[in-house]
Amino acid sequence: MSDERILLAHGSGGQLSHELVSRVFLGRFGNDTLNALGDSALLDLPNDGSRLALTTDSFVVSPLFFRGGSIGKLAICGTVNDLAVAGAKPLYLSAGFILEEGLPYEVLERVVDDMARMAAQSGVQIVTGDTKVVNHGAADGLFINTAGVGIVPLGRELSPQRLRVGDVLLINGTVGDHGIAVMLERENLGLRSELASDCAPLNGLIAEVLEACGDAVHCMRDATRGGLVATLNEWAESGACCLQVEETAIPVREDVRAACELLGLSPYYAANEGKVVIAVAPEAADAALRTIQAHELGRNAAIIGQVVEGKAGRVLLRTSLGARRLLDMIVGDQLPRIC
């Protein structure tokens, strides 16, 4: 069994496709909706004026497994988190696999195991899927796409347009862990570290913040590709406002800081997979911080800055010396294929 590999015929729609679906997917993801194996999953909707949230992400991370996670764990957490930061309760996911011919069956099974575990942990069901196989050399092992749907309760509105001067910016812990962990794994730099990816489903933590602070929560976003800086710049631009963060307040692990210094990178631009930036009205900031810190995924949470008067579209960093500098988007990337 451990020698078995994916064949082109596993993507054919014929008997081997069926065998793959039954053996690898149904056993691990199985639920009544998926088991029906229809062209579409049919899902009951609430009847109360809620809105539907729809999101999608493809995952191409290299390597497939790294300390703290895998492409499978990322594929579930990334989509769950995208729904959660939109204010939605994540409910249902689709999963599309592109497999390279020759991929060991056992690798696929480990990835799917991770997906099943994360789906259970975050309370979502994988209800429909698709598998394609491409010839050897036409894809790098395994790519996954997940799309997700969730329900946004009537009246909930989270968006950069709700940002107001004075709003407080929080984050639920240290930045850059995922990006630097994957890089250390990949580049084999000989840096010894306990560092692991922060990949985690944030919907539980986010639900608690929304419960505690209600409409005082104005906007949330998970700071993935492009890191904290990309998120803040998107907010400053979409919300037509100016944001300021304090260098001394942004939590960074010592080993992440050291690796970044050695390599000429910045942790503020490095990807996270378990970090959410939350903007709340100033009067709710303390309650939000306490709620986040009480959650196991928010132990190192901090208030990192606020929305300030200033030129719309700008993000400022106040350094430890009190100087301010622009934190603008970089043109490209520090590190490709990070998720």
Add this chain to the structure above:
Amino acid sequence: MSDERILLAHGSGGQLSHELVSRVFLGRFGNDTLNALGDSALLDLPNDGSRLALTTDSFVVSPLFFRGGSIGKLAICGTVNDLAVAGAKPLYLSAGFILEEGLPYEVLERVVDDMARMAAQSGVQIVTGDTKVVNHGAADGLFINTAGVGIVPLGRELSPQRLRVGDVLLINGTVGDHGIAVMLERENLGLRSELASDCAPLNGLIAEVLEACGDAVHCMRDATRGGLVATLNEWAESGACCLQVEETAIPVREDVRAACELLGLSPYYAANEGKVVIAVAPEAADAALRTIQAHELGRNAAIIGQVVEGKAGRVLLRTSLGARRLLDMIVGDQLPRIC
């Protein structure tokens, strides 16, 4: 402009990512929901007990362009059709792109043009998306995943479990066109033919059949990978029934038949991208056939068989000589990367 190519940095989440999204996607797919560029698209739901249909497909066809279509056209039609055969009105799509570094910008733009055209034609909006770029050699040009949501009206129920002995099986035209067209394109066999892929959105035709025949429509499926035979076998298995089709009744183009004979293939196993198999109660068969034939995508529609007494899970072909033989699933595939 025509020399521009996709760079790794286009997938970084930085400025080049934003430029790609604005320049290539927003201009072509643009709608208020997509333009908001949130983590999730937020969609209004009906308030009347309808169900949601969710489906996904990845597209890896090679070559990217072929007579009658492209990977972009496939990516829209495939997902629209999966929703439509579930009885849903297709409404919203997500689009996830995996791009190989070095892909000419112009190729991506042509693909996205096709997607935009097909989305408009089939009445769906692309409301959220994602782009990843992998290094040269790690993917073959361009892969697309689309997920789709649609609404199934209260009380509509289409499934193989509704198949009954006597139900009539119809198809909206010739089988195998897509599979053989792509193969001729790819293999450069020197066979001259007017053959084009049948790739098309079927939601309009399907809506007309449902309007005309209502609850007498028991099951529908688009016969894609694995062709007509895969669809019939899935029905026979899921519906625990026996199906019989008539060799003389199944429409096949002469050039498809000739190519298949030359190559030792069967058109019944070849992929379609614009063909739907429909099972209706016998009293509705004539109305269904007339409705389909009146639609431009159903000119060559035919009644091809029915649900018969017999061993559950079997599909029988009655040949032109009156003999019956099993039409079972093949283990692998005639042709990989057909969609």
